[in-house]
Amino acid sequence: MSLFDMKGKVAVITGSTRGIGRAIAERMAEHGAKVVISSRKADVCDEVAKEINGKFGKGTAAAVAANISSKENLQNLVDESNRAFGKIDVLVCNAASNPYYGPLAGISDDQFRKILENNIVANNWLISMVVPQMIERKDGSIIIVSSIGGLKGSTILGAYAISKAADMQLARNLACEYGKHNIRVNCIAPGLIKTDFAKALWDNPENLKASTARSPLQRIGIPDEIAGCAVLMGSKAGDFMTGQTVVIDGGATIS
Numbered sequence: 490m491s492l493f494d495m496k497g498k499v500a501v502i503t504g505s506t507r508g509i510g511r512a513i514a515e516r517m518a519e520h521g522a523k524v525v526i527s528s529r530k531a532d533v534c535d536e537v538a539k540e541i542n543g544k545f546g547k548g549t550a551a552a553v554a555a556n557i558s559s560k561e562n563l564q565n566l567v568d569e570s571n572r573a574f575g576k577i578d579v580l581v582c583n584a585a586s587n588p589y590y591g592p593l594a595g596i597s598d599d600q601f602r603k604i605l606e607n608n609i610v611a612n613n614w615l616i617s618m619v620v621p622q623m624i625e626r627k628d629g630s631i632i633i634v635s636s637i638g639g640l641k642g643s644t645i646l647g648a649y650a651i652s653k654a655a656d657m658q659l660a661r662n663l664a665c666e667y668g669k670h671n672i673r674v675n676c677i678a679p680g681l682i683k684t685d686f687a688k689a690l691w692d693n694p695e696n697l698k699a700s701t702a703r704s705p706l707q708r709i710g711i712p713d714e715i716a717g718c719a720v721l722m723g724s725k726a727g728d729f730m731t732g733q734t735v736v737i738d739g740g741a742t743i744s
Contacts (some may be wrong), residue, residue: 503585680738
């Protein structure tokens with residue numbers, strides 16, 4: 490059996506209708522997992538689930554729309570995922586918000602709160618909803634998609650970077666709390682990836698050239714280059730990894 494085999498596992502991935510979340514869902518499905526596709530819009534969730542089922546077999550994917558800012562929506566996501574597949578083995582907290590680019594002095598209170606609530610508090614809500622069944626089974630993997638923004642200072646991504654640094658600490662704290670139950674909690678910290686979410690950072694050719702020139706690989710990443718790490722963390726290959734943040738950034742943070 491492959492170390493990366495995910496047959497028999499059920500993975501719930503938030504923000505999985507596009508970008509990094511979708512790549513993670515597709516690769517986990519490819520490795521044998523049942524996957525729950527979730528984002529705010531039900532029709533888009535249904536379409537992505539349909540495409541995954543067409544590619545990897547009927548019954549591979551289910552769709553459950555959820556807005557991460559709503560505790561009720563997140564509880565419904567957990568309940569419907571359990572109804573569809575009977576359990577949740579792997580939780581990927583990928584969905585996030587960043588409504589503001591600029592110095593912290595200019596951010597509104599509502600924008601700051603939205604970033605912190607959606608990127609930190611909502612993750613803790615969802616994890617707390619899923620953990621009881623993992624404790625009962627003495628097994629589970631929780632993956633939070635953070636960012637290298639949480640490791641660096643920024644003049645335009647201040648609140649977002651703060652939230653992503655907090656996600657790394659959330660993973661460390663929860664790894665300590667749940668380790669005795671054989672539940673692992675880890676972060677992935679992507680660098681600049683070609684997604685719609687990060688479009689403001691790469692859409693301008695001059696900005697992109699300046700950013701990638703400082704990176705050893707000298708290029709932007711693609712969502713699929715993040716997905717393999719999530720498969721590692723969700724499969725037997727990652728059984729002894731917990732509380733860690735794995736940076737996948739083309740070397741940007743070391744140069």
